[in-house]
Amino acid sequence: MLLDIHGARGSMPVGTAEFARYGGDTTCYSLHHDEGDLVTIIDAGTGLRLLVPQISKPGTTVTIVLTHYHWDHIQGLSMCAPMWQGDLSLRIIGPGDVAGAVSGAISPPWFPVPIADMKIEFVSAPESFHIGEVEVTTFPLNHPQGGLGYRFNHDGRSVVVATDHEAGTDADQALVRRSEGADMLVHDAQYLPSEIESKRGWGHSTWEQAVAMASQAGAGQLLMASHDPSRSDAAVDDLVARSVDLFPQAAGASCADRFSL
Numbered sequence: 001m002l003l004d005i006h007g008a009r010g011s012m013p014v015g016t017a018e019f020a021r022y023g024g025d026t027t028c029y030s031l032h033h034d035e036g037d038l039v040t041i042i043d044a045g046t047g048l049r050l051l052v053p054q055i056s057k058p059g060t061t062v063t064i065v066l067t068h069y070h071w072d073h074i075q076g077l078s079m080c081a082p083m084w085q086g087d088l089s090l091r092i093i094g095p096g097d098v099a100g101a102v103s104g105a106i107s108p109p110w111f112p113v114p115i116a117d118m119k120i121e122f123v124s125a126p127e128s129f130h131i132g133e134v135e136v137t138t139f140p141l142n143h144p145q146g147g148l149g150y151r152f153n154h155d156g157r158s159v160v161v162a163t164d165h166e167a168g169t170d171a172d173q174a175l176v177r178r179s180e181g182a183d184m185l186v187h188d189a190q191y192l193p194s195e196i197e198s199k200r201g202w203g204h205s206t207w208e209q210a211v212a213m214a215s216q217a218g219a220g221q222l223l224m225a226s227h228d229p230s231r232s233d234a235a236v237d238d239l240v241a242r243s244v245d246l247f248p249q250a251a252g253a254s255c256a257d258r259f260s261l
């Protein structure tokens with residue numbers, strides 16, 4: 001499988017030069033069997049705009065899985081031109097009432113056109129399902145209004161995506177269990193340990209907690225994500241360097257990165 005990063009910024013997009021390398025777009029990943037074979041899009045943050053050329057051929061079928069419905073994870077739907085033009089066969093899978101959540105956010109007066117008028121199949125995420133040949137399992141994350149983590153297995157390889165998760169509750173056990181032996185764990189690493197006390201309940205983890213989760217799960221690689229919108233490239237580099245000291249196969253999710261799993 002190939003995992004492409006189109007956006008890994010948390011909370012809101014940022015556009016100034018000091019954020020350029022890790023990227024200013026909010027969360028969006030895509031998963032492929034191999035070159036050119038798009039399997040699924042994970043979260044529809046503003047990074048989704050970068051996938052539009054790939055999904056613009058009439059007749060294209062795409063599945064988007066959403067971890068939750070905060071703005072930074074769905075805002076890219078507003079820029080998904082092939083969807084608005086009706087050229088895309090689209091299925092959106094997410095926790096709970098996905099149709100209600102997405103159409104509640106993307107409709108007048110917050111957006112000119114109601115997404116409910118588009119031809120989209122909305123599916124409440126079951127605990128396990130398939131997207132083509134890829135086996136997908138879901139598990140709850142600790143995040144305000146809830147959230148889902150996803151594990152994708154294909155051909156003996158696996159990646160777990162847990163972009164927004166606050167460590168320190170019973171939900172950690174499910175995350176570690178679902179991530180056991182994964183080739184890659186994509187995990188929230190928004191905060192520094194020195195920041196967490198003032199951010200409790202905001203739904204995000206520190207890089208130390210991300211490292212602990214990857215270590216407990218025995219993950220092959222750790223990709224740290226959901227970068228704080230005020231954290232510059234230099235500051236993310238510093239955070240990554242500290243993580244690598246403890247977990248050598250750690251990296252910061254960066255726009256335009258591609259990982260072969």
Ligand SMILES: [Zn+2]
Binds near residue numbers: 164203
């Ligand atoms: Zn969120």
